Amino acid sequence: MEKYLVSLDTNKVKNYVFATNKLKEIVGASSLLAELNEEITIKCAKKHEGKCIFAGGGSALFVFYKKNKAHDFVAEIERTYIEKTKKATIASAIVEIPQSQEENNFIKALNQAEKCLKRKKANNNPSTNLVYLEPYFEPCHHCGNYPIIKHIELNDNDLLLCEVCFTKRSYALKVENENLRPRKYFIDYFSKLNQGLKFPNTLEELGEMDRSNGYIAYIYADGNAFGNFIQKHLDSEEKLTAFSEILKSAINTTIAKSIEPFIQNNKFPFIPVLIGGDDLILITPGSRALSIANNFLIQFQQFLQNGLRDKNLDIDATQLSMSMGVTISHSKYPLLSFHDMSKSLLQNAKSLYQDIYIKSGKQISTVDFKVISSSTSKSLDQIIDGEYKLSKDHWATCRPYPCFEVEGFSRPTFTNLLNVAATLSSKHFPKNKLMRWKDIVYTKESINALELISFGASLKMEEKILMETSTKSLGLATYKNLFFQENFLTTDYFTPLIDLVEIFNFV
Structure with missing residues (x-):
């Protein structure tokens, strides 16, 4: 046949x-x-x-x-x-x-x-x-690519749209009114726990759910080398069909479990933009994003393994991992700028994944992030060179981060970083002292020691103990050691202190 x-x-x-x-x-x-x-x-x-x-x-x-x-x-x-x-x-x-x-x-x-x-x-x-062919046509006010065919009056504003943009907008309203995919899965998943949960429909609504003055986050994740995995392990129609169903369920379930702790006032703490295959794009309140991202990356393999076991597929889920880029900024920050920055961060995270895989043979999920507090037209590479590259071999960051420990790898995990930030925040560690600690990183090496002595003298005993505990969790010997040397992928020097301060208001 x-x-x-x-x-x-x-x-x-x-x-x-x-x-x-x-x-x-x-x-x-x-x-x-x-x-x-x-x-x-x-x-x-x-x-x-x-x-x-x-x-x-x-x-x-x-x-x-x-x-x-x-x-x-x-x-x-x-x-x-x-x-x-x-x-x-x-x-x-x-x-x-x-x-x-x-x-x-x-x-x-x-x-x-x-x-x-x-x-x-x-x-x-x-x-x-x-x-471009017919200059007497007025272009769409949103995409600028096609002629206007629709005039919509909305809150005293006129929307003049082409057929393409009008079609997209009309379908979005249908999604909101009827909770179509990808929302439908989460409405159904939580229906037994909480009837009447609703999704926010604007970035401003999401910003109002944030503790940090209207900040939102754009989370962009993608599977690592899933195509190679399929080639090696899924050699039949039946296996590929089963795996695709398992993957879809695992990703949706992991998202649901990751956002569940942050559901408040009958509202989901995210807008699902894209969920398909091994890709996902979510927009969340800024103060929830890093925890949601970490929850997802930590739990994904477990939910995937559960599905593989239930379908009797003899495949180890630790052979699959995800990478993620997270951009946090004000809700008024342009959405396409969010997307472009998160895409660049995702590529950075994937580069770390690739380096770790080549060196250790392990599939490790990775993440990179950036908090943008003011409008910028700089690319991620320009930001890294301007803010984090101190010299040829000294970096004022540890980004991107692995989500699990890797033997011989000096950098802390993303979980370590979040836990330290959460601990300092819950103990009400003075922000001004944290900022001073950060500023010492940027001082000349010749006066670092004097600045650290002065900084130590300003700390109360309980603050000093808290700092010592925190720095050890981040891979530094004491709070007086600003950098550690990485001997796994490079011999450069890194510090997590700038990263710690950057996320302090978002944990």
Whole structure:
């Protein structure tokens, strides 16, 4: 019997979702793509006698037993994407699965489909913007790419939108009113515990839930080398189908458990922007973000392992990890700037993951973060060079952080850092003394010792004891030792003190 693998991948997902700086349009775009990917595509495949292996994160994989059915399915779903989104497109590959007795026929077909998709996506050109062809059209006031076709009156403001932005905004309102995906999972999960829980719908609402004067956080996470893991361990349709269901459940459950301690006044402490495949983007109150991020990264492997065990898959969840970037700033900080900074932080965290994996062979989740207190146009690299690079081999930071201890690795874990900050805060350690301690890091080495003696003399006995305990938890011998030398990945010198002060108001 002939058998065909159909692989789908949405083109330029992030470009479509983040085409504007407006939360409603971003949420609407993400949720609309999720419905297309995880509901409409599956129904369409069934209509054409296809079987779903997985669907999520903008990608999908199906098996068909008739070539014409596979082609009919692809043609219909390509039309559907354009009809529903007015812009987003999807790339497809149809590959015959060999029916020989050789092993790994499924993996061979999967690899072939992946190569075909990469070629198609590389050649995918964005559609021409009518605005540039017809100068007498007024461009959309949000994306600036397409002609205005909708005039909406909202709170004395006129919204003049193109069809693409209007479609996204309309779907966002539907998500809010009907609690569609990705919200639906969390409404259902907590329904037995708390009826009537609601999501905040604006960044201002989230900011009002914060203890730190209207700050919010943008959390961007991604799985580490999940593709390589699939190649090594999931060599059949059945295994890949089971794993995709387990992964989806593990990520959603871990998010739910991570945010549960912070539910107050019948409101969820986050807005889910994107949850699909091994990607997630959440927006949370600033003072909750670091704890939510740490909770997620610490608990993810356990919930994944529980799912693997329940499905009788003999796979060790410690072979999978996540990396994360967290940006904290005021709710009025531009949303696209949040996204770009968190994306850069995520890449930094992934670099640390890669270095640790190469050196130790261990899958360790990692995180990088940045608190932005004023508007800036600087890139993360520029910020690092300007704020944290003291000299060729001295750094006023330990970022990014591992979430678990690594043998021979001197840096503290993210949990260590959060615990020390929480302890100092709960003990009401004077902020001015913490700031003075931080400032000594930036003084010339020749006067460091004198400054530390003066600083020590200003501490009360209980403060001195607290400082000694804290510094040991952070990998420093005493509070008089500002730096430690890293001998695992480099021989440079690092200090966690700047990081500690930066997050002090957000734990």
